[in-house]
Amino acid sequence: MAVTIKAGIVGGAGYAGGELLRLLLLHPNVELLFVQSRSQAGKPVYAVHPDLLGETEMLFSADVAIPVDVLFLCAGHGEAAKFLAENEISAETKIIDLSQDFRWNEHTTSDVVEAGDRSFVYGLPELQREQIQQAQHIANPGCFATGIQLALLPLAKQNLLNAEVHVSGITGSTGAGQSLSATSHFSWRTENVSTYKVMEHQHLREIKRSLLYLQAEGQPDIHFIPYRGPFARGIFITAYLQSDLSLEEAQALYKDYYKGHPFTLVTDQNPDLKQVVNTNKCVLYLQKHGNMLVITSLIDNLLKGAAGQAVQNMNLVFGLDETTGLKLKAAAF
Amino acid sequence: MAVTIKAGIVGGAGYAGGELLRLLLLHPNVELLFVQSRSQAGKPVYAVHPDLLGETEMLFSADVAIPVDVLFLCAGHGEAAKFLAENEISAETKIIDLSQDFRWNEHTTSDVVEAGDRSFVYGLPELQREQIQQAQHIANPGCFATGIQLALLPLAKQNLLNAEVHVSGITGSTGAGQSLSATSHFSWRTENVSTYKVMEHQHLREIKRSLLYLQAEGQPDIHFIPYRGPFARGIFITAYLQSDLSLEEAQALYKDYYKGHPFTLVTDQNPDLKQVVNTNKCVLYLQKHGNMLVITSLIDNLLKGAAGQAVQNMNLVFGLDETTGLKLKAAAF
Amino acid sequence: MAVTIKAGIVGGAGYAGGELLRLLLLHPNVELLFVQSRSQAGKPVYAVHPDLLGETEMLFSADVAIPVDVLFLCAGHGEAAKFLAENEISAETKIIDLSQDFRWNEHTTSDVVEAGDRSFVYGLPELQREQIQQAQHIANPGCFATGIQLALLPLAKQNLLNAEVHVSGITGSTGAGQSLSATSHFSWRTENVSTYKVMEHQHLREIKRSLLYLQAEGQPDIHFIPYRGPFARGIFITAYLQSDLSLEEAQALYKDYYKGHPFTLVTDQNPDLKQVVNTNKCVLYLQKHGNMLVITSLIDNLLKGAAGQAVQNMNLVFGLDETTGLKLKAAAF
């Protein structure tokens, strides 16, 4: 008998909320009961996300009164914690939060993050799928954090993350959300490149904690140059470190680590970002140059880096096949 | 009991072939038996369409020997007719051709285009769904032709296409296929605009025939300015003509015409192209300015304008729900 | 002896103000005495226009107290009139206003627009260069207005504008200025197309007045579809109308009309937008299809459509060669 999961979204007017809507409306086991938005309450969902015209007649709701099996929080950093403090949510309701409020970080000593009566499991399926399957509350990872971790987990698992790691990564504009700013203005951003939060990106905090989870000792520094690129979707990451592994050994290690993980793929062909855009995939590519192991990692920041991974986590939490509702046609162009 | 349609693709290495692959691999009622490509025979499909990594291990085949229920021809203009002349295809096999070789045009006097033993029905479901459901062979419409016809069909149906029609339309680069040319070079095309085939676009021929099909008399000239735009996917069309209809009457007429057609939607909100990108939708928007009725029509040229419509036609031919395998997550960004 | 023109800019922090700065700092006959900006007063000019790093150490000023020979107003629509009402500007100072506040329109019966003690000449050199040379105050034309007029002036001059004119035009994002809005957000605009102010663009008002100036009788309607395109700079316009002229006659007419005008060129080769980007040129291209004369017109909206034309007007007002400081290297890519 088919499972039906009753779901609600908090903060459905933003980019991540919109992607969740697109996914959940097509998900065969989900019945979406409400989409809350303070700014858009009362308007049809398609007035804000016009591609949903014809998909749903739902209106944004002002509140979250209807009981659901799972509540997705797309309220934004700081707002998620505030939301849970201010709203009475049934202890039965599973929560998947897309903000950084409940993610672990380098100071977290436990395997979960406690918040009042709730404890949040860090929701990276390729790191701890079993824990997610048992979890009641999930902290969905950040986008850069997802891409960088997937590039490094197999090494950490084997205690091979033993040299400084150098990372550069380029993100599309949707990574910065829909708020208007000088660096999101089209006239500025088109055909332009810049850097931000050089060496100090906040996602390094959750990355470090996850790597420590796999490799308890001897972790080296991670140096990270984040770039803003002139495109809307996707993250392209390159990481390298000194390694004694041959290319073949490294490929075997990565393919073995990700064997049972349907969305993370190791390619033998120099990849480009658009092969993951509008999918929940992470594509990894390995090169060896001298003693440097170079790992390329690509994701769609709004899917594997946000809403897609949230649905993947929901599938795991509710015992569904991990890929349900996530077999997406790539945009390709 | 679930239907399973055995399908093959001829010319699977190009843009339309790639989109067909993406759709058919996810289609619940299709078993894809081969993907032929002269230029890529023997290579894995994902070597050419790298977003299909992990989706299939199929190789491009050199020939089309395996019997199938439906054969999609993505061979290109002129090549489709040549292919059918040179290959023995079972009379049982249904054929959906994406080239212009078997489309009707202003000189066609019959309702079908005869080609040897075969007769091809023009495959625009919003024009003649019943004929398609009965058809053995389908000539899939052109991309601009689809967008412009959907903007005009309701008027023709009521014999209201009685004034000169002025059309401008902007197409993305995938409309020109994957062959390399000066106008497909990124350095040239990015941030650039140009026109081509002004007043003489070949799609006018099939458009005229379809309009004549609905409105036998008094058809006015259609003036068409096609633009090349600096983007990859989609067609944005604006058509206008003098009309006595009020805005409300026109909206009622269009909504009524497209009532049973799941992919063609009339919006009340000024639309933008990306709301149809990576979907099989056509979105129409009506305005009235003075005595001018202005119709905006948006499609994704590779989906509703090519591979998506081909699958829609397949669904109709095989008695499936028209939307099967075509409920796609919009790219949105 | 070299002329030195003392100049000031009001509203120097916006797009048009920035372009004026770029031009005036390189102009051999201009000494720029101040650049006023309410929002940025006290900051270095290069803090707002970072490409000017190394070009000038000027700071934005809060006021306009220093006497100058010419004052450029880039204050914005409505703000220019307010500025002149609130500030005491010497009667000696020539004024070139880039807003629409002092442009003529279809209701203007005089050849100039009176505003208090000042009378403004419409500053399109290809329309009335002699009047500009004698003018004290100039109303600089709008960007779409410039491109459309240059496409039609030669016909009006010969009383040949005697059939309905159909215009479509695509503008880059800088045409909408630097204010942040949903349609200027990169995530939205990249790879996107939309229309706005369909049939009702405000520039039609000044266009009609200019055409009437040349052709007193029998002017037909102009129907105009403005598109927003996914690029930053430039306007691409296509206009067509029924005409008895042969292509050769039309080409001769246009080449003759623009003979002495250094920036407006008639090409024999199908053009693309980027050949005028970062120049003060207008490129025109003529085609004849059946009885339709099709005119393509390209400009850079910030140069020939704004700041470049303002400098061209300054050159004329001060008796300099029209091209002084305007021989610009095209960006080309």
Added chain:
Amino acid sequence: MAVTIKAGIVGGAGYAGGELLRLLLLHPNVELLFVQSRSQAGKPVYAVHPDLLGETEMLFSADVAIPVDVLFLCAGHGEAAKFLAENEISAETKIIDLSQDFRWNEHTTSDVVEAGDRSFVYGLPELQREQIQQAQHIANPGCFATGIQLALLPLAKQNLLNAEVHVSGITGSTGAGQSLSATSHFSWRTENVSTYKVMEHQHLREIKRSLLYLQAEGQPDIHFIPYRGPFARGIFITAYLQSDLSLEEAQALYKDYYKGHPFTLVTDQNPDLKQVVNTNKCVLYLQKHGNMLVITSLIDNLLKGAAGQAVQNMNLVFGLDETTGLKLKAAAF
């Protein structure tokens, strides 16, 4: 009395040749006598570079028979050496070659590269302006090579380049020239990112030689990740290394090194690529994060990275002010 330099271009139909044309036609001290192109001989220059319509009536020539003071070679890698071998060029003629044929590399032991009777000086003015001023033949540096060297020269000069250097850089599509290829196709490249020649870019060879020129001992490895970005013009480079310098010391060091160099500027504000596009500038920005010194370096690949630097070198060779003809209006958008 004004100098007039008689100039010729070999290979004027490509991207670098086109930029040289744009610059030389506006240069106050240059008379351009011919522009040779094998593929386009006989055609007007503006037929290939349409932005030059109205700038010149020159035709591409098949040969290079006319004596000139300076000959620019834009023939391409390998073709420049072949050209000089096959053509009799007067010993009086100064040669500026834009290919890599005569650039020094890590194996060069002399300060010049000998080629038959000629000896080529490496043409990076910020490295050896005096030698360029005395040179007869110049090997113009590569684009990435220029940007990376300008990021590192001040450190090498002080023997402070004593830790491994980590470089990532993103290049626009014009860096790959105008030949058609899969990665230059608009449909592929728009909104896309990829890497190429990871750790093995050929420009590392000339970079190493230059650094050795300044710092004879103890040079560390340079690790370089080159990215292809979805834009046409420009290179954005980030380099970092461990350094004991404080931020203030590093800024002082860089400002001091580049004091007399008009095109290389040190900014105090986080920069973006477009502030150098369509200029001959290099903008440098320094940050200190922990013990890492991070240097950002921006150039326009076709100007400071190719044709602009070639003109800068010509100015030096002929005793002109270095900036003559190179004070360009930035595109800015």
